Amino acid sequence: MMQIIRLIDKPEYKDKMANWFHEKWGVPLEAYLESMEDCLAGGYPVPSWYIAEDNGDFVGGLGVIENDFHDRKDLAPNVCAVYVEEAYRKQGIAGQLLNFVVEDMKKEGVSPLYLVTDHTGFYERYGWEYYCPALGDGEDEPCRLYIHR
Numbered sequence: 001m002m003q004i005i006r007l008i009d010k011p012e013y014k015d016k017m018a019n020w021f022h023e024k025w026g027v028p029l030e031a032y033l034e035s036m037e038d039c040l041a042g043g044y045p046v047p048s049w050y051i052a053e054d055n056g057d058f059v060g061g062l063g064v065i066e067n068d069f070h071d072r073k074d075l076a077p078n079v080c081a082v083y084v085e086e087a088y089r090k091q092g093i094a095g096q097l098l099n100f101v102v103e104d105m106k107k108e109g110v111s112p113l114y115l116v117t118d119h120t121g122f123y124e125r126y127g128w129e130y131y132c133p134a135l136g137d138g139e140d141e142p143c144r145l146y147i148h149r
Helices: 013-027 031-042 093-107
Strands: 002-006 048-054 058-065 079-082 113-117 129-134 143-148
Touching: 002 093, 013 031, 013 058, 048 093, 058 093, 058 113, 058 143, 079 093, 093 113, 093 129
Parallel strands: 079 113
Antiparallel strands: 002 048, 048 058, 058 079, 113 143, 129 143
């Protein structure tokens, strides 16, 4: 059965989670480890990390960080690294993760949330609204920045 786990509740997942995100996104492992260590050392709610687990396997995940490598530093915090394993897509897992993180952050007094993406039409299904363009670090073309209030 799929469940969403917060790193703050399962600190022993840190290394496995950092490796999983690193493998999915190619961002240096050290960056994930540092962010997760910050979370566990009292940084929660920002940064925060979440994983969807199904029978011991990581099938999806996302994080909440200050800025997801874009030029709108004033729009924070950002949901980042949203990923669902291909075999588990189209089952609502991303939506469950997004809804979970929005509610978890609201409980901690963190709202609104932002995210950057190239997708159109996906995040709107879960209450996100297009907010403005943002230029990703090292990018020539702007991406879409969304807000969840």
